[in-house]
Amino acid sequence: MELPIYLIGYMASGKTTVGKILANKLGWSFVDLDDAFEELYGYTTGEYIRKFGMEAFRKKEKACVEMLSELPIQKVIYATGGGYPCWEDNMDCLKELGTCFYLRWKPEQLTKRLFLSGIEHRPVAKDGMNAQQGANDEEKMLAFVRGHLAERAEIYEQAHYIIDAPNTLHDSNDEVLAEQIYKLITENL
Ligand code: S3P
Numbered sequence: 001m002e003l004p005i006y007l008i009g010y011m012a013s014g015k016t017t018v019g020k021i022l023a024n025k026l027g028w029s030f031v032d033l034d035d036a037f038e039e040l041y042g043y044t045t046g047e048y049i050r051k052f053g054m055e056a057f058r059k060k061e062k063a064c065v066e067m068l069s070e071l072p073i074q075k076v077i078y079a080t081g082g083g084y085p086c087w088e089d090n091m092d093c094l095k096e097l098g099t100c101f102y103l104r105w106k107p108e109q110l111t112k113r114l115f116l117s118g119i120e121h122r123p124v125a126k127d128g129m130n131a132q133q134g135a136n137d138e139e140k141m142l143a144f145v146r147g148h149l150a151e152r153a154e155i156y157e158q159a160h161y162i163i164d165a166p167n168t169l170h171d172s173n174d175e176v177l178a179e180q181i182y183k184l185i186t187e188n189l
Contacts, residue, residue, distance in 0.1 A: 001188040004076040006094045008085050009103035011125055012113035014174040015079035021178035028075040037064050046121045058087045069097050086155045101181055102159035107145045
């Protein structure tokens with residue numbers, strides 16, 4: 001298996017939580033690319049999108065990932081930003097740099113997880129929800145996530161491995177995902 005490892009997937013799919021568990025189990029490094037973005041440019045990803053717009057954000061995000069990929073360390077788990085693979089040739093680039101795992105959840109689960117983890121710092125989800133019709137925020141978010149995930153799924157599904165989340169909202173789901181990926185990595189290194 002080519003290293004490093006890139007975890008990809010929709011917002012609130014657990015890329016950061018799963019990545020930390022996995023890195024800990026393997027004794028490898030963990031990098032959250034949204035955090036790296038903030039350290040590099042002095043704005044959170046959400047702040048940057050609000051201030052400079054999506055196109056400018058995607059360019060900076062790409063530069064950040066490319067810069068980190070030049071570091072001479074292999075044993076790293078990267079949690080990517082949810083929209084990263086879906087811009088220009090980013091998915092092809094990630095696949096060439098290392099091995100990609102898609103954390104796949106159903107729109108209903110993602111909607112619940114988005115509210116649990118908070119949408120204030122996620123302008124894409126918040127604005128997307130507000131642009132929908134619906135009786136309440138949950139209905140509007142579900143409508144947004146369904147459509148948005150359907151647009152992105154084709155790209156995400158190009159990952160080397162697709163990891164399906166259990167069909168529940170249990171807290172231990174992130175650990176279940178990490179365990180599956182851990183097995184795949186250790187058996188294929
Ligand atoms: C985005 C997801 C965010 C962040 C930015 C845009 C997206 O990352 O990169 O707000 O377009 O899906 P998370 O997936 O970590 O929330």
